[in-house]
Amino acid sequence: MGGSLQPAVFFDRDGVLNVDSEYLFEIDKFLWIYGAIEAVKAVNDAGYLAFVITNQSGVARGLYEEADIHRLHDWMASQLAARGARIDAFEYCPFHPDGLVDRYRRVSDRRKPQPGMIMDLLKTFPVDxxxxxxxxxxPSDIEAARAAGLTGHVFVDGNLRDFILPLLANG
Structure with missing residues (x-):
């Protein structure tokens, strides 16, 4: 049974895969981080699962809808597929305790630094x-990693592929 487990990389989205522009949901404002598509492909090629875990409080704040997140993630997936890369699952948390939209105004264990999105993926996929x-x-990304029993690595800037490759080699 243990042989069927796969290692995984859990990517934050804004600031890691794409340039962080406040409350991004429009495809025409999306900019990939340098080397991001190549980083995801390197993760795929190394036999790792690739996941996105992203807080999306803009939904709770009334700035956009969950459908907008799905549209953007579908577009990201198609961009990746065109380059032979894939994300195995996109997870997001639309909740925020200070939200303006009633049904999204709450504390959620899926909102980083809580590890809920990671834990849900660990239940769904055979992750080593x-x-x-x-x-x-x-810091919230690293805290969520630690709470889920994973190592967290801080990506500041530069080429994401160059950042990821040594981490995959260590695995």
């Missing part, structure tokens, strides 16, 4: 936790 890690750009 010991060889998996989170790549984020904020």
């Amino acid at each position: 936790v010991s060889r998996s890690f989170v790549v984020g750009d904020r």
Whole structure:
């Protein structure tokens, strides 16, 4: 049974895969981080699962709808597919305790720094936790990783592929 487990990389989205522009949901404002598509492909080629875990409080704040997130993630997936890369699952948290939209105004264990999105993926996919890690750009990403029993790596800037390759080699 243990042989069927796969290592995984859990990517934060804004600031890691794409340039973080406040409350991004429009495809025409989306900019891939340098080397991001190549990084996802490197993760795929190394036999790792690739996941996105992203807080999307803009939904709770009334700035956009969940459908907008799905549209953007579908577009990202098609861009990746065109380059032979894939994300195995996109997870997001639309909730925020200070939200303006009633049905999204709440504390959620899926909102980083809580590990809920990671834990849900661990329940759904056969992940080898010991060889998996989170790549984020904020303390909340690293805290979520730690709470889920994973290592967290902070990506600041530069080429994401160059950042990821040594981490995959260590796995």
